[in-house]
Amino acid sequence: MAAPVKPNVTMKEIEKLDIRCGTILKVEDIPKSKSLMKLTVDLGEEEARTILAGIKGEREDPTEIEGKQALFIVNLEPREMMGYTSHGMLFDIGFEDGITPVLAMPEKEVKNGVRAG
Template sequence: MKDTITYQDFIKLDIRVGEVTEATNVQNSTKLIRLLVDFGSDIGTRTILAGLAKWYAPSDFENQKFLFIVNLEPRKMAGEESQGMTLAADVDGLPKIVPAPNNLPNGTQIR
């Protein structure tokens, strides 16, 4: 288990439902998949790079809803900027992406 955090630390995370409208492998990377994610009208569309290409194909993401952290500082990876992070569970050392129910609108905040 990781160190205990306060509730105030937890509420700093902005976790949202996003729908992947396009997913492609990142050129010159064996690890990254580029996701174009629709977060609704308040946030819009963002590019998120997911280091999941070893376990998933881009088609596993397209037209699916997942949970993302949208208020992380942007990060450069493989010459591109990622504007958030995909949430994944650790199951026996393997990442399992966290789906969101289809009935939740894009941009819905998770608390």
């Protein structure tokens, strides 16, 4: 059975989120963390971004997502975790429902930095 739907939000609230497609260039372990991995992501900007994601333990080999495109929230305040700064959030599917998460990704390759919505 699906989880209950959260309370309604306005379009104005949704428009505040900047969700973009990017390519995961590299996935690295953060040894002291039980859940975090360091992603290096090409979002079509001059420099690749570091985005920390709690994906350790979700896959036998977290590096299997290297080279894949996925959706990222890119306008979150930078956040310090485990000595690294995360500049966004991986947008994946399933974690909140207790299933092994999968990437939210385009059906075909698109230009890095393309916005969702």
